[in-house]
Amino acid sequence: MGSIDKYIFRTTLASFAVVLISLTGVIWITQALRGIDLMTSQGQTILTFLGITSLVIPALVLIIAPIALMISISHTLNKLATDSEIIVMNAAGFSPFRLFRPFVYATCVVAVMVAFIAAYLAPDGMRRIKQWDADITADVLTNILQPGRFAQLDQNLTIRIRERKPGGLLAGIFVDDRRDPKERVTIVADHGTVMKNEGGSFLILEDGNLERFEVDKRDPALVAFARYAFDMSKFSQGHDVTLGIRERYLWELLDPKEDDPIYTQIPGQFRAELHDRFMAPIYPFAFAALTFAFLGTPRTTRQSRNFSIGGSILAVFGLRMVGFACSVMAVKTPLAVLVQYLMLVAGIGVGVWIIIAGLVIEPPAALLEAINKSNARLLRLFGRPATA
Structure with a gap:
């Protein structure tokens, strides 16, 4: 050339x-x-x-x-x-x-x-x-959970988030879990994020309170936590892509x-x-x-x-x-x-x-x-x- x-x-x-x-x-x-x-x-x-x-x-x-x-x-x-x-x-x-x-x-x-x-x-x-x-x-946290709405994920599981913030941060989280007939768990957290790993999908809650009502007990158990992992793997299953x-x-x-x-x-x-x-x-x-x-x-x-x-x-x-x-x-x-x-x-x-x-x-x-x-x-x- x-x-x-x-x-x-x-x-x-x-x-x-x-x-x-x-x-x-x-x-x-x-x-x-x-x-x-x-x-x-x-x-x-x-x-x-x-x-x-x-x-x-x-x-x-x-x-x-x-x-x-x-x-x-x-x-x-x-x-x-x-x-x-x-x-x-x-x-x-x-x-x-x-x-x-x-x-x-x-x-x-x-x-x-x-x-x-x-x-x-x-x-x-x-x-x-x-x-x-x-x-x-397929991820329930991005498809079903909408800010300001109560989402019925299961017959006895309800989750609500107040708002979504940049970076995937969820603010104002409420969880009412009655899947276990022997107890009822209510969780209120200031904020949380989603974490996925080989173990599944988890909703990581931070700065909140957990109340556990057991059938054979009169008073509920109240726990304040800085960080709590709520398993969401059942509701975040992938599927085959055509x-x-x-x-x-x-x-x-x-x-x-x-x-x-x-x-x-x-x-x-x-x-x-x-x-x-x-x-x-x-x-x-x-x-x-x-x-x-x-x-x-x-x-x-x-x-x-x-x-x-x-x-x-x-x-x-x-x-x-x-x-x-x-x-x-x-x-x-x-x-x-x-x-x-x-x-x-x-x-x-x-x-x-x-x-x-x-x-x-x-x-x-x-x-x-x-x-x-x-x-x-x-x-x-x-x-x-x-x-x-």
């Missing part, structure tokens, strides 16, 4: 990283705000909130990465054109296809990253989210079990998801080829470059929208998968053909003339009047 190739390669990947992090961060924030109830109504900690919401990032990157690559290639080519570097390279004998080579190297890096995310990282994150959500839902299609690894989609109930019910969705995973690393090559085909040749006017930028955006957007439509149709129509593969091959083929042929995609002369007349009319209407 020559010095020019290294320069373009580094510039493209640096722009790609900035765009990818920015877009992913913005979309992640919008997704994370939907799970804010983990910290409020369900009393989870900030670490739990960040842990669960961050697991969706690989799935977001899987969709955003090809688009970020397209933006980074557009930025790099626009930078080279603004500094007149493309014109100098063209005058020095660099063909468009030769200039395209460092962008192919950068695209290969992105494609490998996308392939790894599609095969393992994204489904692994989704299944962790599902398992984590199931654990939280993995959906998006939570399956690539090799699980390739060879599903014959007795898999989901595969038996909806084999078409398995097929559509499998081919989506296969095509995920192909989209970066299609986006790169189409973007360079529009922007990779020298331009002499600003209108021509703006037209090329708009054309590349429309081409990439149209290719992706058709891909989404084919993915939906592939659930019921296997032929849609073939259409999607042919569409990607056609996109790459047309882009590479334009690059090799050195074709310059220019806007029609009539369109440029109409744009110039419109700009002149706007200047006459809104431009500042000349001063003497």
Whole structure:
């Protein structure tokens, strides 16, 4: 790789990283705000909130990465054109296809990253989210116990909490336990927390009083405690999690079990998801080829470059929208998968053909003339009047 190739390669990947992090961060924030109830109504900690919401990032990157690559290639080519570097390279004998080579190297890096995310990282994150959500839902302390309400956990067990505080702290805890017919236990505690270990789930009560009424005794036994563990394992049992299609690894989609109930019910969705995973690393090559085909040749006017930028955006957007439509149709129509593969091959083929042929995609002369007349009319209407 020559010095020019290294320069373009580094510039493209640096722009790609900035765009990818920015877009992913913005979309992640919008997704994370939907799970804010983990910290409020369900009393989870900030670490739990960040842990669960961050697991969706690989799935977001899987969709955003090809688009970020397209933006980074557009930025790099626009930078080279603004500094007149493309014109100098063209005058020095660099063909468009030769200039395209460092962008192919950068695209290969992105494609490998996308392939790894599609095969393992994204489904692994989704299944962790599902398992984590199931654990939280199965926990009675986050699902049943609501502030200010008396919760009947068992026929003879009632618990009430006054409020939930940040960090999973429960304030104002009342427990009325009558499960043992020989005694009745009433507990009032200032605050408490939930602790889980290999021994089970426990409600750790602090700074409270315990009253025990026994059948054969007249007076109750009153105990003041600083710390008391109340066993809640019976009411906090986990359950098996059924993995959906998006939570399956690539090799699980390739060879599903014959007795898999989901595969038996909806084999078409398995097929559509499998081919989506296969095509995920192909989209970066299609986006790169189409973007360079529009922007990779020298331009002499600003209108021509703006037209090329708009054309590349429309081409990439149209290719992706058709891909989404084919993915939906592939659930019921296997032929849609073939259409999607042919569409990607056609996109790459047309882009590479334009690059090799050195074709310059220019806007029609009539369109440029109409744009110039419109700009002149706007200047006459809104431009500042000349001063003497």
